[in-house]
Amino acid sequence: MLVACFSVLSLSLSHCRYALGMEDNRIKDEAITASSQWYETTGPQYGRFNSEEGDGAWCPKGQLEPSDTQYLQVDLGRLTFLTVVGTQGRYARNSGNEYARAYRLNYSRDGVLWKSWRNRLGNAVIEGNKNAYQSVINDIHPPIITRYIRVIPVTKLSTTVCMRVELYGCLWDEGLISYSAPEGQLMQQPGHPIANFSDSTYDGVNERRRLSGGLGQLTDGVIGLDNFLQARQYHVWRGYDYLGWRNDSLGTQGHVEMEFVFDRQRNFTSMKVHSNNMFSQGVKIFSSVSCWFKPRLIAAWEPEPVTFMTVLDDRNPSARYVTVPLNRRTAKSLRCRFYFADVWMMFSEVSFQSGNTHKHTHTFISQQKIYLLILFSSEPPDDGNTPILIGCLVTIILLLIIIIFLILWCQCVCKVLEKVKTQTADETEGCPANSDPHYERVFLLDPQYQNPAVLRNKLPELSQSAEASACGGGYAEPDVTQCTPHQCFHSNAPHYAETDIVRLQGVTGSNMYAVPALTVDSLTRKDISAAEFPRQQLIFREKLGEGQFGEVHLCEAEGLPEFLGEGSPLPDRDCLSVLVAVKQLRADATNQARNDFLKEIKIMSRLNDPNIIRLLCVCVTSDPLCMVTEYMENGDLNMFLSQREIESTLTHANNIPSVSLSDLLHMSVQIASGMKYLASLNFVHRDLATRNCLLDRRLTIKIADFGMSRNLYSSDYYRIQGRAVLPIRWMAWESILLGKFTTASDVWAFGVTLWEIFTLCKEQPYSLLSDEQVIENTGEFFRNQGRQIFLYAPPLCPPSLFELMMRCWRRDIPDRPTFEGLYQALRPHVNQ
Structure with missing residues (x-):
């Protein structure tokens, strides 16, 4: 029953990144049209990603002028949540060289009314390609809910343009096509900056201070933070993530009226509204809501509303979802009045569940294999079985009562925890908790809050339990009420980077391996053993990512095989140039960043394994400093697998890109082998995932380290205070809560990486959980009371292999296997 109830939860739409x-x-070809085409062989049907059919791309007729509006149009068939667009030019097996340097997007939900997309800063033009063959992947912020999409190339000069396109997202089964509401308002507090709660991405019209006919921030998949003055976006105003209203300024009887229009008549079960509850600033969730229903747009509103009274909480200021039962009422349009409980009311997301939507959503989840392994699992209910559905609703109500009880209990425990203080270094002298020779401690604290959200509000008994076990192989938590992020570290712990969590990232944005006792105080260019490569022979092709002081580029290295000579790790020494990844330090980097960059070169120079990316050469005799590493022509494993299906008769018959189970097992063994090598050196990777595994044409895996810097995978990382990012869905509980990174935490990430491989990277780990819920789940691992949620067993995965994954996720570090043991356990599977 709990599985059934979980299946109706909203998908985390920010993670919808499927081709x-x-x-x-x-x-199909008939769904792809264009404003014009140059030849029959450059028609719109040839504008497909990574395809060389026809003459290799869609090309509009004639020279494209700056004033022209030529477009490639795609009918997605159904309403779709579009999050990413990928583009290429016309390469045509080295015979073409036309591409779009920039483009715009227009979209329509009905094929009649077209809207122009703009990003959150109001810009409509998206950066395109710099050559004809490399793909450029752009995240669409805000995402688009649409059925029809037009890609419109943009040029500043008269030129020939050709394009190939892929679109990424997921089905918008919720069916909401527009909402109407009063426009958001300003909050002006004496002595504080103005906060603006307008719907800045709304794509409808604003007439007489009312929004109508569009969608915006309430459907963009971005959940507002507990503090409404903070935003998840960069360079935006205070209050950006919320649409908010003041009680005394609407001229109504203490309520906000909103209307919701859907694509078809639906049987509604519930509405979920994410609402702020920062009551210290006069903001609360709504006190009650009444919803009226209209079966058809031309019909009258039904007289009998559904009314729901919320349980107001004056103790916990956290923003939360409020679920409003809609009693299976049938309608195509809803009108809801939300009644104020205080001066302000603020929403960041609104979603609906309905009988039809439940059916489609469950199908979509099944197709993407998105389930959670819950300890109290049973068979999903039949949609037509009324008693089971009633039981599901009763279960939800009981869960809400339990949650309320836990919230009240946690508040009481928090008062006790305010008095708890961590033992000092002198008090813990001789304690074995810090005896591990290669880890670092980082505590995820947010100084913006009096009680840090992760360790205080979400995990109330962590401090007591950790202190009690500190000298028995556990870990002691510092007094989080008395220290800053730079102070909350054990004074005797060995550190391989600075204590700031930002240092988990290298200066170019990639992750930094943690290594034991690597001293770089006197490290200079003379200490670098890698050969100096002529930088003029590096041809920059694409920026893969960037960090605070540097960038990662995909380059062609001319003459590199000959330069490296005998013993070169390159697979093909006969070619004149090869693709390489180049990490480049910017000229304005600080001395500390330069020193860290040289340290990273020294770390990379020590690695020599067939399954680890190798440092090939450097450019350090002049600025900017560069290190050149291997790059594999098939790109990263995540993208490779997500574009394929498991090998079958159907894939062969339809020429669908596929992989076999044997291929997946071979990949797993190679990753285990590479990590076994790193563990033998006491190196800790700290960001093992399929995005950090590169793949060549022979399916050879090489573990890399720059997935963190790539915009394509930004949603895989949880941002701390707007700076550092952490791959929390791949991290062991002790890494998230206590900042302990060891080979054992890499083993945990290896288990998640195996899970990615055997789901063909079709979804993100814990995809039904928000980042905050993932962190809360790590607290359940810490408390070890049997309530933690595990990843489900992928259907492609042999039972013995899933058992191996579960061993990687064991709560106690000594119970996890070693990489040597994992390698030995996996090898027999390959030969089966």
Whole structure:
């Protein structure tokens, strides 16, 4: 029953990044049209990603002028939540060189009314390609809910343009096509900056201070923070993530009226509203809501509303979802009045569950294999079985009562925890908790709050339990009420980077390996053993990512095989140039960043294994400093697998890109082998995932380290205070809560990486959980009371292999296998 209840939860829409079918022909030729075409062989049907059919791309007729509006149009068939667009030019097996340096997007939900997309800063033009063959992947912020999409190339000069396109996202089964509401308002507090709670991404119209006919921030998948003055976006105003209203300024009887229009008539079960509850600033969730229903747009509103009274909470200031039961009322349009409980009311997301939507959502989840392994699992209920559905609702109500009780209990425990203080270094002298020779401690604290959200509000008994076990192989938590992030570290702990969590990232944005006792105080260019490569022979092709002081680029290195000579790790020494990844330090980098960069070179120079990316050469005799590493032509494993299906008769018959179970097992063994090598050196990777595994044409895996810097995978990382990012969905509980990174925490990440491989990277780990819920789940691992949620067993995964994954996720570090043991356990699977 709990599985059934979980299946109706909203998908985390920010994680909808699945290819929609341009490359693999799920989008048919007749669904792809264009404003014009140069030749029959450059028609719109040839504008498919990674395809060389026809003359290799869609090309509009004639020279494209700056004033022209030529477009490639795709009918997605259904409403879709579009999050990413990928583009290429016309390469045509080295015979073409046309591409779009920039483009715009227009979209329509009905094929009649077209809207122009703009990003959160109001810019409509998206950076395109710099050559004809490399792909450029752009995240669409805000995402688009649409059925029809037009990609419109933009040029500043008269030129020939050709394009190939892939679209990424997921189905918008919720069916909401517009909402109407009063426009958001300003909050002006004496002595404080103005906060603006307008719906800045709304794509409808604003007439007489009322929004109508569009969608915006309430459906963009971005959940507002507990503190409404903070935002998840950069360079935006205070209050950006919320649409908010003041009680005394609407001229109504203490309520906000909103209307919601859907694509078809639906049987509604509930509405979920994410509402702020920062009551110290006069903001609370709504006290009650009444909803009226209209079965057809031309019909009258039904007279009998559904009314719901919320349980107001004056103790916990956290923002939260409020679920409003809608009693299976049938309608195509809803009108809801939300009644104020205080001066302000603020929403960041609104979603609906309905009988039809439940069915489609469950199908979509099944297709993407998104389930959670819950300890109290049972068979999903039949949608037509009324008693089971009633039981599901009763279960939800009981869970809400339990949650309220836990919130009240946690508040009482927090008062006790305010008095708890961690033992000092002198008091813990001789304690074995810090005896591990290669880890670092980092505590995820936010100084913006009096009680840090992660360790205080979410995990109330962590401090007591940790202190009690500190000298028995556990870990002691510092007094989080008395220290800053730079102070909350054990004074005797060995550190391989500075104590700031930002140092988990290298200066170019990639992750930094943690290594034991690597001293770089006197490290200079003379200490670098790698050969100096002529930088003029590096041809920059694409920026893969960037960090605070540097960038990662995909480059062609001319003459590199000959330069490296005998013993070169490059697979093909006969070619004149090869693709390489170049980490480049910017000229304005600080001395500390330069020293860290040289340290990273020294770390990389010590690695020599067939399954680890190798440092090939450097450019350090002049600025900017560069290190050149291997790059594999098939890109990263995440993208490779997500574009394929498991090998079958159907994939062969339809020429669908596929991989076999044997291929997946071979990949797993190679990753285990590479990590076994790192563990033998006491190196800790700290960001093992499929995005950090590169793949060549022979399916050889090489573990890399720059997935963190790539915008394509930004949603895989949880941002701390707007600076550092952590791959929390791959991290062991002790890494998230206590900052302990060891080979054992890499083993945990290896288990998650195996899970990615055997789901063909079709979804993100814990995809039904928000980042905050993932952190809360790590607290359940810490408390070890049997309530923690595990990843489900992928259907492709042999039972013995899933048992191996579960061993990687064991709560107690000594119970996890070693990489040597994992390698030995996996090798027999390959030969089966």
